[in-house]
Amino acid sequence: MKLNFTSLEYFLKAAEMEHLTKAAEALHIAQPALSRTIRGLEEELNVTLFEKEGRNIRLTRDGHILLKYTENFLREYKAMQQELEDSRNLQQLKVNLSILSATKLIPSFLAEFRKAHPEAILEIINPKMQASARHADLTLYSSIHHIDDDHTVTLFRENLVMVLPLADRHARLPYVNLEDFAHKNYIAPPKGFVLRDILETFCQKAGFSPKVVMESDNPDTIHEFVNAGLGIALVPQMTWYGAFSGLAALPVGDMDCHRYLNLSWKTEGKLSLSAVLLREYIVDHFWEYVREKANSEFPM
Template identity: 65%
Template sequence: MKFKEEYPETILEIVPQNSDSANASRTDLTLFSSLKHIDNDHTITLFRENLVMVFPTGTPYAHLPYVNLHDLSDMDFIMPPKGFLLRKTVEAYCKKAGFTPKVILESDNPDTVGEFIRAGLGIALVPQMTWHNAQIHNVALPVGDQECHRDLNISWKTDSKLSLSAVLLREYIVDHFWEFVRDNANKTFPMQ
């Protein structure tokens, strides 16, 4: 990570999304997704990321330029576990398409989800860039009947003063996030 190269004395602790509230309440910065753009005194939206439907190779959908989410209501879905923001996002889009997804497997690991799909165990609606590994050796198609996306945000605590390390990391993420997007854009089909 380039930040650690520039600031080697900084100690970073990454707290998983579903960790206990004692750990979550002491974090200086939080990266999270939402269905809507957020900009306020303690949150900035960094990027809007499209979601794509991922199928195993050999799917009848492979020759299509896109799929309609409402056409997939009878299919088996692989989803993140309950409580994860991505799970809530996918459920919201399925609800908008008129159905509740039939969840047959749960995982929050893109590699694992990709392997489940590759094995023909189900399909998944995943973030196009940050979950690129779920798309390797599979077929990824844009959704045509509605815009499916999530906004990636960074938020910081406001109940106390941020440490210098937290301020530097926040500014580094804000200033360099588009480098991540640019560097990963060539791994996927063009953004819609």
């Protein structure tokens, strides 16, 4: 009999009850099996653990030594079990979200999720930390095409609008034609961002390559650049709600300029409970939340 967790539990019960038959009954095992376990421990440690005293048994000096270490070991083992359980529970509460598509509304939307699920622990992953982003539980990103696979859902489609300074001669028009802005300076996200790819795709369809003079993926920064007269921008109409104050935001008439907003989730390993809850919350509520917030400025 090798010393192991079970044999130590059997030894502890025998030491507590000082009676092999009663200890075996408490452990729900046969008394001979308990006796064999005790003998196995004695042979392995080369000691005598108990001595008989009438019908009872008493610990020897060596038995008291083993008892001390057994109690310490089992106490530490239970503490380890509790810590592992706490860790599992914590992992169930934690969800990390990678946001690859800038949106003005996601912070306030996530605040609503936290109200509904205050126990959830949210971690927002910086998209520039590519290694971490690849292992995110959930990823919010945009595309020029509808996405359809078993770990992605397209949340909604939104139009892009041309953002101009109010002083621009086109600012009072009901809409603009993209081809009329072939020679304008553009403010756009850097190369590698999907919104930059979308801008270049639609401009190429209109017969030109956009002249990007300043780069930023921050809606507020792009707003300031446009407001300062440094260029114009083609930006999402709804999810960038709130970034157009003091500017003209006009629909594009000669081109169906749009993007899709998508949510994907990791395919390796199981999602935590909080990750599942956030996924369902985004799928069920994000479109309605965006529409409610943006519709006052851009009636649908």
